[in-house]
Structure formats: structure tokens, C-alpha cells
Amino acid sequence: MPYSAEHKSKTRAKIVEAGRILFNKHGFHSVTIDMVMAEAGLTRGGFYNHFENKEALFAEAVSSFLMGRGAQWRDEAGVDISNLKPEMVLQMIDAYLSTEHLGDMEGQCPMIALPSDVARSSPEVRDSYQQLLTAMVGLFETNLDQSDSGARRHALSLAALCVGGMVLARTLPDSDLADEVRTAAHLAAADIFRENVNTTKLPN
Amino acid sequence: MPYSAEHKSKTRAKIVEAGRILFNKHGFHSVTIDMVMAEAGLTRGGFYNHFENKEALFAEAVSSFLMGRGAQWRDEAGVDISNLKPEMVLQMIDAYLSTEHLGDMEGQCPMIALPSDVARSSPEVRDSYQQLLTAMVGLFETNLDQSDSGARRHALSLAALCVGGMVLARTLPDSDLADEVRTAAHLAAADIFRENVNTTKLPN
DNA sequence: TGTACATCAGTGAACGCGCGTTCACTGATGTAC
DNA sequence: TGTACATCAGTGAACGCGCGTTCACTGATGTAC
Secondary structure: OOOOOOHHHHHHHHHHHHHHHHHHHHOOOOOOHHHHHHHOOOOHHHHHHOOOOHHHHHHHHHHHHHHOHHHHHHHHHOOOHHHOOHHHHHHHHHHHOOHHHHHOOOOOOHHHHOHHHHHOOOHHHHHHHHHHHHHHHHHHHHOEOOOOOOHHHHHHHHHHHHHHHHHHHHHOOOHHHHHHHHHHHHHHHHHHHHHHEOHHHOOO | OOOOOOHHHHHHHHHHHHHHHHHHHHOOOOOOHHHHHHHOOOOHHHHHHOOOOHHHHHHHHHHHHHHOHHHHHHHHHOOOHHHOOHHHHHHHHHHHOOHHHHHOOOOOOHHHHOHHHHHOOOHHHHHHHHHHHHHHHHHHHHOEOOOOOOHHHHHHHHHHHHHHHHHHHHHOOOHHHHHHHHHHHHHHHHHHHHHHEOHHHOOO
């Protein structure tokens, strides 16, 4: 068989990464197959060797975020149940609602960049989006007070605040107002987290 | 001059209303001028008698929400500073985060239906979106405790929770999870409101 | 009151362009001998 | 070791379609006389 075993999967990964960046920046409809393939250093026709259609790439591009920065956040906050780091979760909230994240059009979380694009896409794309939310909520929930039955609901509220605050900030043309929203959501999220953090897991 | 004075403005209003409904349901890119004009009972060519281009209609369609259900909410909650009704604000939060609002693809708030579409549109469209947020925040803020300097920040957080909770619920394919997010955001918003409502304005 | 006229909202065909997708072909690569 | 071959990733031209926008034309309506 010609080409090494991983040659195709590496090319595919390059296409996914190009798609993730371009979709994040320009949205689903404004990105063309040409743009994606050019960004990946390839030409148009080869796209269909790797994906059934444009929406299939979209689904992979969205979920690929979990393998990149998402994994980084997850690692920092601690996936290992035996080694939770609640203070890192607060740092993750800081990072998510930061001015840096707001300005990072390429690296931003797709939940912020693409909500209405995804809402009108295929079930596969929406599943990818849900994977991101589930990861975020799981990360929050694990570090909230499990003895309080409200841990899950607080985790979901935190996610709504993080995503909602950033979606609004991204959309508002008045950057002062955008910062106000972002900051208010940040304070509210920090309040909810501190009131419900599993204090037994906090460092001394 | 042929045609009565308000003939043209009525036709224009029909086009805006058709646009609002169709954009809400299908998003900016999937709606065609043909669809809008047909929905308004007209034919394609006449569109440019009323609007410079498709995006100009988009801007008007988004802001037109304020004149419809938005105005209704505002009236119910009380715009008149001398006659505030904080309990109506809680009812507005209820309505905004309700399962009915989630299912109302035509009548829903454009802040939920179109965030990423708007974020990548013209400044005029983004201004329209900002008008909706400003109205919502103003309505909340007026009814929070003004002696607390945090009234504005709590109002902004409430907006982030309302919009964020609904945007997520709209996007998630698992309707159980969507309801969980919506309910959690609702509880968190109610908490924030109750803790910061201007009690002097509550009815006895 | 009735009629000719001017205006302009509305019509629908046509234009131009771009994009998703297909397809016949190329050529780089690993394998068989 | 070297060579012919088979495979299939990649190429780029072409197809087909749809949509935003334009434009010459129509006809409904209010006005002037």
C-alpha cells in the first residue's frame, strides 16, 4: 500500500485543524472548501478523500477543540478524581472569561464562536458541541461540593454564565459594554463557584 | 403621488416581519430574498425599493423584536420609573427561560436565535442586537436595589444567564440536558434577582 | 363628475458570481519479484 | 540490489445550482384640470 500508514491521518488532521480555525473566525457558511484545503496546504479536490461533505468536517472541527486547548484546561484543572484542584477551576473560569480569550478569534472555544451555526446544523455537529459543554460541566461539577445535591445545577449555571457572557461580549459592537458584560459574568461565576466549591478539596 | 402615504411603510413593515420570522427560524445565510418576499406576499424584485441590501433588512428584523414581544415584556415589567413592578421582572425571567420560549422558533428573542450570525454581520446589525441587550439590562437594573452599587453588574449577569442558558439549550441535541441547563440557569437567575431586588419596590 | 396624466410600488426575467461536489487523471510511494 | 507494478492520495478542470442584485417594464393610484 502506497503512502505510509499515518500519512493519510496526518493530512486529515491538518484539514481538521484548518477547518477549526477558519470556522471559528468566519462561521460555517463563509468558509469554503477551497479556503480550508488551501490553509491545509492542499487543493480542493482532495477534500472528499477525507470527508463525506462540509458538515462532516464541521462536526470534527468543533469536537477537535477538546483535543487541543480543551484538553489543556482539563489537565490543568485535574481530570484525576483523586487529585482535584478546585483553585485551577477558578483559573479556568478566569481564562474563559478573559479579555485574551475574547480576542482570540482562532483559538477560542467553539461554543462561543459558533452557537447559532451549530444549532442549525446536523445532529452530528450538535453532538460535537454537546461534547464540549459536557466536558466543561463535568469539570466544574467534580470540583463543587458533592455533598450538596446542587453541585450539578451550579455547574450548569457556571457554564451558562461563561458561554453566555462571552457570546454576548463577542456580539456587542460597543467594546466597553462587552467588557462590562464579561466582567459581570466573571464576578457572578466566581461567586457561585466560591459559595459551592468543595472546600475539603481546597489546598490548605 | 400615487399610493397612499402609509402604503409603502406598511409594505415595508410586512417585509421586516417576514424577515424577522424567517431569520429567527433559519439563520441569516439560509434565508433568501425570495423567501422573505414570498412570506410577505410580494415578489423578489421589489425588495430593493425598500432596503439597500439583505443585511439592512437583517438589522431591522433584529431590532423590530423590541417593538413586538420586547415591548410587551417591557410594558408588563414597567418602564415607568414611578411604577416599577419587580415581581413582573421575575415573571419575565420565567418567560425568557421557559420551555415555551425555547420551542417558539418564530417568536423567540433574536439574541438567542442569532448570536453568531450577528457577531459576523455589519455594525448596524450588531447595533440592533445591542439594543435588545440594552433594553433587557435596563429593565433588570431599574428593578434591582439601586442603593447597592452592584445593581448594574447583577443586571448584566442576569442577562448573561438568560441568554447563555437559552443559547445552550437551543443548541444541545439532548433535550433532557437542554432542559437541565435551562432550569439551572433559571434557578441561578432567580437567586441573583431575589438577593438583589429593590425590596422597597416590592408590593406589600 | 369625469378623464388624462404622472408617479412609483411591484413584477419577473436575466445577470454574474461563487461554491459544494464530481471526476478523469497524475504521480508518489510501498511491495513483489 | 534493482525494477516493474499496483494503489490511492492529491490535482484541477468542470458541472450544476442557487442566490443577491439589477433592470426594463407594468399597472394601480392620486392629482390636475
